[in-house]
C-alpha cells in the first residue's frame with residue numbers, strides 16, 4: 001500500500017495502520033510491561049510545579065495578572081518563552097512587550113493555558129535518541145491541537161479539552177520509544193535490533209500508552225477517550241472528542257502536515273467529517289484559520 005519503510009523516521013508519514021491486529025505484532029508480555037512502565041512515566045505530572053501554580057491562578061478570577069507574572073518569573077526559561085510568544089507574529093501588537101505581565105495580558109488567559117500545555121508537552125515529546133521523530137511529533141501535535149480546538153468551536157464543543165487532547169494524541173509514540181530505549185534487557189531482543197519491529201510495536205501500542213498516561217495525569221475522560229480512539233473513532237464507538245481529534249489529524253494531513261501520500265478520500269466525504277458538520281466550505285475555512293494559528 002505504501003512505498004515507505006516502517007521506521008521512526010516515517011512517523012506521521014501515513015504508514016501507521018498497516019498491522020490491523022495488535023496481537024500480530026505485540027506479545028501480551030511486551031504489552032503488559034510497556035503499559036506498566038508507561039504508568040510509572042505518568043507518575044511525573046504533566047505540568048511542572050510553576051506551570052501548575054499558574055494554571056490554578058488562571059482559574060481563579062480573584063487573582064490578577066501581576067501575581068501570575070510574579071509566579072512565572074520563578075521559571076526563567078518559561079518567562080523568556082512567554083515574552084517570545086507574546087512578541088511572535090500570532091500575538092504581536094504594534095509595540096513589543098518587555099515585561100512578563102504585559103506578555104500575559106497580550107496572550108490572554110486561554111492563550112497562556114495553551115502555552116503552558118504546549119511547553120510541558122514538548123518536554124515529554126522530546127525523544128532524546130530520536131531528535132527527528134521528536135521534532136515531527138512536536139510540529140504535528142501542535143498543529144493537531146489547534147485544528148482540534150477550531151473543530152470543537154465549530155461543533156459547539158469545548159475547545160480547551162480538544163486542544164489538550166490534540167496536543168497529547170500521539171504522546172504514546174514518544175513515551176513508547178523512550179521505554180524501548182530504557183528497557184532493552186526486559187524486552188524481546190529484536191525490539192532493539194529490528195527497527196521495523198520496534199516501529200510496529202510502538203505503532204500498535206501508542207494509543208494505549210497515551211491513554212494510560214492521560215489517566216495518570218487526571219485528564220478528563222473525554223480527553224483520554226480521544227487519545228485512545230483517535231485512529232478509528234467510529235469503529236471503536238468512541239466519543240465526540242475522539243472524532244474531533246481524528247478529524248484534526250486528517251485536516252493536518254490534507255495540509256501536508258503529515259503523510260507522504262495524499263489522503264485517498266475526499267475529506268468532506270469521510271463519515272467522521274459529516275458527523276462533525278465539516279463540509280467542503282467549513283473545511284476550507286478551517287484550513288485558512290489554521291494557517292494563521294500555526295507558528
Ligand SMILES: [Fe+2]
Nearest residue numbers: 169170206231
Ligand atoms: Fe496516532
